[in-house]
Amino acid sequence: MSAPPALLQVRDLNVRMPTPAGTLHVVRGVTFGVQPGEMLGLVGESGSGKSVTLRALMGLYRRPVTVSGTVEFAGQDLLRASEAQWQATRGAQIGMIFQEPMSALNPVLTVGTQIMENLRTHRGLRGRAAAERAAELLDLTGIPSPRARLNDYPHQFSGGMRQRAMIAIALASEPRLLLADEPTTALDVTIQDQILRLLLRLREELNMSVILVTHDLGVIAQTCDRVAVMYGGRLMETAPVGALFREPRHAYSLGLLRSLPGSGARRAPLQPIPGGPPNLLALPPGCAFSPRCAYASGACLGAEPPLVPVAPDRASACVHAAALPSLTGEVSA
Amino acid sequence: MTARPLMDVRGLSKAFPAPQGLLARLRGEPRRAVQALSDVHLSVQRGETLGIVGESGCGKSTLARCLVRLQDADQGEVRYEDLDVLRLRGLDLRRYNRRVQMIFQDPYSSLNPRMTVGQMLREALSVHRLRPRAEQDARIQELLTLVGLPPAAAGRAPHEFSGGQRQRVGIARALALEPDCLIADELVSALDVSVQAQVVNLLLELQERLGLTVLFVAHDLRLVRHLSHRVAVMYLGRVVEVAPTEDLFRAPKHPYTQALLAAAPTLDPARRADAPAITGELPSPLNVPSGCAFRTRCPHAFARCAAERPLPTDVAGAQVACHLYSAPDGAVPG
Amino acid sequence: MTATLTPAAPAAPRARRRWPKPTLLIGLGLLALLLVAALFPAQLAPFSPTEFDYNAILQGPTARHPFGTDNFGRDVLSRVIYGTRIDLQIALFTTLFPFIFGTLLGAVTGYAGRWSDALVGRVADLVVVFPFLVLVIAIVAVLGPGLTNLYVAVSAVGWVSYWRLTRGEVLTQKKAEYAQAGRVLGYSPARILLRHLLPNAVTPAIVYLMTDMSLGILLGASLGYLGLGAQPPTPEWGVMVADGKNFMATAWWISTFPGLALTLAGVTFSLIGDGLADVLRPRT
Numbered sequence: 001m002s003a004p005p006a007l008l009q010v011r012d013l014n015v016r017m018p019t020p021a022g023t024l025h026v027v028r029g030v031t032f033g034v035q036p037g038e039m040l041g042l043v044g045e046s047g048s049g050k051s052v053t054l055r056a057l058m059g060l061y062r063r064p065v066t067v068s069g070t071v072e073f074a075g076q077d078l079l080r081a082s083e084a085q086w087q088a089t090r091g092a093q094i095g096m097i098f099q100e101p102m103s104a105l106n107p108v109l110t111v112g113t114q115i116m117e118n119l120r121t122h123r124g125l126r127g128r129a130a131a132e133r134a135a136e137l138l139d140l141t142g143i144p145s146p147r148a149r150l151n152d153y154p155h156q157f158s159g160g161m162r163q164r165a166m167i168a169i170a171l172a173s174e175p176r177l178l179l180a181d182e183p184t185t186a187l188d189v190t191i192q193d194q195i196l197r198l199l200l201r202l203r204e205e206l207n208m209s210v211i212l213v214t215h216d217l218g219v220i221a222q223t224c225d226r227v228a229v230m231y232g233g234r235l236m237e238t239a240p241v242g243a244l245f246r247e248p249r250h251a252y253s254l255g256l257l258r259s260l261p262g263s264g265a266r267r268a269p270l271q272p273i274p275g276g277p278p279n280l281l282a283l284p285p286g287c288a289f290s291p292r293c294a295y296a297s298g299a300c301l302g303a304e305p306p307l308v309p310v311a312p313d314r315a316s317a318c319v320h321a322a323a324l325p326s327l328t329g330e331v332s333a
Numbered sequence: 334m335t336a337r338p339l340m341d342v343r344g345l346s347k348a349f350p351a352p353q354g355l356l357a358r359l360r361g362e363p364r365r366a367v368q369a370l371s372d373v374h375l376s377v378q379r380g381e382t383l384g385i386v387g388e389s390g391c392g393k394s395t396l397a398r399c400l401v402r403l404q405d406a407d408q409g410e411v412r413y414e415d416l417d418v419l420r421l422r423g424l425d426l427r428r429y430n431r432r433v434q435m436i437f438q439d440p441y442s443s444l445n446p447r448m449t450v451g452q453m454l455r456e457a458l459s460v461h462r463l464r465p466r467a468e469q470d471a472r473i474q475e476l477l478t479l480v481g482l483p484p485a486a487a488g489r490a491p492h493e494f495s496g497g498q499r500q501r502v503g504i505a506r507a508l509a510l511e512p513d514c515l516i517a518d519e520l521v522s523a524l525d526v527s528v529q530a531q532v533v534n535l536l537l538e539l540q541e542r543l544g545l546t547v548l549f550v551a552h553d554l555r556l557v558r559h560l561s562h563r564v565a566v567m568y569l570g571r572v573v574e575v576a577p578t579e580d581l582f583r584a585p586k587h588p589y590t591q592a593l594l595a596a597a598p599t600l601d602p603a604r605r606a607d608a609p610a611i612t613g614e615l616p617s618p619l620n621v622p623s624g625c626a627f628r629t630r631c632p633h634a635f636a637r638c639a640a641e642r643p644l645p646t647d648v649a650g651a652q653v654a655c656h657l658y659s660a661p662d663g664a665v666p667g
Numbered sequence: 668m669t670a671t672l673t674p675a676a677p678a679a680p681r682a683r684r685r686w687p688k689p690t691l692l693i694g695l696g697l698l699a700l701l702l703v704a705a706l707f708p709a710q711l712a713p714f715s716p717t718e719f720d721y722n723a724i725l726q727g728p729t730a731r732h733p734f735g736t737d738n739f740g741r742d743v744l745s746r747v748i749y750g751t752r753i754d755l756q757i758a759l760f761t762t763l764f765p766f767i768f769g770t771l772l773g774a775v776t777g778y779a780g781r782w783s784d785a786l787v788g789r790v791a792d793l794v795v796v797f798p799f800l801v802l803v804i805a806i807v808a809v810l811g812p813g814l815t816n817l818y819v820a821v822s823a824v825g826w827v828s829y830w831r832l833t834r835g836e837v838l839t840q841k842k843a844e845y846a847q848a849g850r851v852l853g854y855s856p857a858r859i860l861l862r863h864l865l866p867n868a869v870t871p872a873i874v875y876l877m878t879d880m881s882l883g884i885l886l887g888a889s890l891g892y893l894g895l896g897a898q899p900p901t902p903e904w905g906v907m908v909a910d911g912k913n914f915m916a917t918a919w920w921i922s923t924f925p926g927l928a929l930t931l932a933g934v935t936f937s938l939i940g941d942g943l944a945d946v947l948r949p950r951t
Contacts, residue, residue, distance in 0.1 A: 043524060045525040045527060046525055046558075142445070156424040158614050158615070158616055158617075161614065188388035188389050188552075189388060189552065189554070189593065189596050189597050189617065190388060190592060190593060190596040190609075190610065190611050190615075191388075191614070191615070192596070192598075193595075193596035193597075193598070193606075193609045193610050193611070194611075194612070195609060196598070197606070197607070197609045215525070215526065215527070216598065216599060218555075218597070218598030218599060218600055219598050221598060221599065221600050221601060221602045221605075221608075222598040222599065222602070222605055241602045242602045242603065244598060245601070245602055255527065256526060256527055257600075259526060259527050259530040260526065260530075260535070260555065260600065261530075261555045261556050261558065261559030261560075262555050262558070262559060262600065266558070266559055266578065266579070267382075267537060267559065267560065269534045269537060269538070270530035270533055270534055270559070271530065272527065272528070272529075272530030272531040272533075272534060273527035273528075273530070276495045276496075276497060276525075276528055277525060277527075319597070401851045402851075403847055403850060403851060425852035426853075428853075430852065430853040431853060432852055434851060434852075435848070436850045437847065437848055438844070439844050442844045442845060443843075443844035443845050443848055444845055445845045445863050445866075445867070446845075446867065446949040447866045447867060447949060456854075456862075457852055458852055460852070460853060460855075460858070461853060492949075494802040503848070506848070506852070507852075510852065510853070560758075594720045
């Protein structure tokens, strides 16, 4: 991954969570970068570690959860930053939006108050100036009659409007990086479409980088520039979005794309990935995906395959990366 | 639509009273209601898969629940062959439920956590006296094999299974009654993508083998397109369009269907829209717009849409409830 | 094409056996001890619990009378041992009926709802507006003192807690999809309620039952102390504490040892309740 200096560079990120049944190694040696203005999709199934990765970047974990590795944001290692440095970064330069806006918004404060709180903390705006800017932000996120809605409480907003309001709060500090954790999963498809277009427009207008965590490959295809596929706590593949959907270079990405309906004749059997997600307490030897993989061979069972460059701007942790077929024409709709 | 339908829904309506505050009640404000289903017409042919799609609050789940009598409809009629479904009681209702089974969405709450899989299946067989006691074990094994579970599954409790396996158990429990119609409400939406395909294949295979009629209620358009012979699109308690699957996805006629399909994210990164397919929020189901429910978000809306509710009209093999198609000189949107 | 072509996911690893917490084991151990004392008092107690011995009045703890003797020369240790049976009996009979009646009523009204729920709810409100102890004392005062009347009085009041707990739980459980599946499968309401909902809804009531047993013992003791429960010379712990109160300054052992026995029984049931809550939690 040779490119202009990244805004965010994550190296060998590990997250371990102690549980009564043993320590869960939820994120295992994840390395990736985000360029300024880039929208990176982090895709994976439940337990893949995608949301945990995002939360670790935001510094949301406290003991007994341990986070190791380096997270370099604008030249500064966040994992070794002091609490004061964190305060100056989190919320100010890195914003975050969540899946459930209703639980992420404070129900007893008006939306306007919550935006202005962020404006005061990170931008030093107060009073009339803050109110003006808050209305501007609501307008920017596509909320009609923004001035009037500043005085509304979150419960007076519909689901889609709440998500817009949460985005407005996150944008108040003019972050350079927005972390979005399944921001549209709880929304209806027409509203999801609106929010995704909004994120794309904002990225364009504000030259912001976005990391979008989702399990929906359609959302990835429709919004991201680059994709990182996670499985069992590890990065399986990183690629530009077009290339991933055309010719995945990891057997897991391939299997995932092939399992979606639309690739074969109507009512024909789908091509599922056999088995279920891995148990993080009892990972198989070698590649975590190997027990479910159609291409698995002896080479997959030794050491866990590292993520290595396989083409310009592409990396894969698959032993059989070069041998996988392309999907041209197979995936439609 | 020549054959007599297996199930025929006519003018089905259902409203839920909205929770009302004490103050509002004391002031004597009229009690408001959520119109979950409003004059729904639908027919299901024997052996087909009818997909029912729509966004939250469109009434698709309420429809499914009314059809198995988990919910009582306010108005309308449901015919199942010669049965007047909404008037069935007691033993007749149980006989009907034997023929029309439902599979639930949540693999975690749809199985009694304190019973083993074998106990659940045996209960279903015993209650309906489907097998003498001596043959029940064999039948349980048969059912488990049918849904692709190992024989040992009979002795295990739900917590020992993964989400996909639990859905298989739910399917086996429904099949124990030897139904001829399955209503699947969001069958796979709680499962991981890679596991969804496993359960979808099972449904396809079972339908083939057992000649089942399936009502597939889902919000995943790709899945509905793959599985269904015909698709009904619902919006705010109304069926706005019913059409053969390929027609509906290739050439959607109702403006809402068009918007819904355009909004669904495609897997092709090269086909990316700049603007949202449709603006505006879903209206509150407490306050459905007059006339056509979709008119507030419809790019083609005109005066008549507010005044008069459009009736389903036959348009090239589809039923569409839109004034664009009933108006004498209405412009047909492309 | 056969249905079995679709490979099922390998069975999720069997959940590791959940060992009961040490609290439960300690609680059960103590209960066993109490049961032995209740079942075989004659074998354990060195003396008769009721026989007077005027040669050994108000003796402090000695090797012969480890818990001392009371003002009639009765051996306190023997009386404490014989009291176990009575107090365990009180624990059982003050809770069993409220548990059974309250739980079943809660299940039925929670499931049926409507007027039955409203009706029982009003009756329950009526019962709880009076302080528990005051109401029990009032009823016993009307019926007359004695253990049987004590059981009647506690039962008339105590069911409300079980009704509340079970009703709430059934209200939650009946919304679960497995309950709805039961309806679609054509199961009778009685089957759905008793076979499916109740086993999933009864846990809080069972846990509360354990706490309630220790409260029951204390209640029995309190009423015994007030002279409304067990009547002297029955060796009931509460009565013994009451009997000893006049001698607190000179012969502390008369009240203290039965008091400790009360505490021990209370702790026993609390530990069991705590441990049961963990064991009975359904696994998901």
